[in-house]
């Protein structure tokens with residue numbers, strides 16, 4: 001990552017609230033860098049993203065989905081806590097408007113995730129049926145709701161921690177996005193244990209392979225046949 005990209009990724013750290021004294025910091029976990037590309041295989045320009053629309057790519061593993069969102073407004077960093085009381089400072093949005101965010105699309109409650117057939121979890125531009133406000137990521141399984149403008153902090157429902165953040169670097173000159181790591185409560189081990197059989201059928205032997213080089217971004221409604229709106 002160049003210096004500018006690093007600064008952009010980390011600038012939000014100072015904006016987040018200070019951490020409680022009892023906490024041990026959850027550190028960013030680096031994975032291989034993956035340039036986000038469109039369905040034609042060309043580098044995705046951040047400006048191509050439609051505001052407040054669900055996009056999906058897979059990272060850091062071939063079978064682990066991630067929501068990519070342009071929230072349409074600048075998003076500052078935010079201090080968060082995982083289920084095991086690890087604190088971390090989510091750095092906020094990236095891109096020219098600091099409005100682009102990415103989170104693991106695996107619900108932190110019971111690991112519901114978007115598949116090619118169906119998705120019970122997605123960003124809602126407008127109020128969900130049981131919503132407390134617009135602009136949340138809502139899981140229809142048991143109605144956990146996450147605020148993507150605050151690092152996917154849990155606002156309601158049974159989830160015990162935020163969605164794991166996926167860290168993005170924005171190349172300001174090329175206007176491209178590269179995923180390079182995660183921050184927060186990862187649930188990948190539990191995910192692979194729970195869905196081992198399904199993933200072997202849906203994704204095959206490469207399900208646990210690390211994503212390398214690039215990852216394809218698709219609109220959720222094109223990736224998934226039935227996006228459930230509860």
Ligand code: FES
Nearest residue numbers: 107109110139142
């Ligand atoms: S799996 Fe998402 S709320 Fe239960």
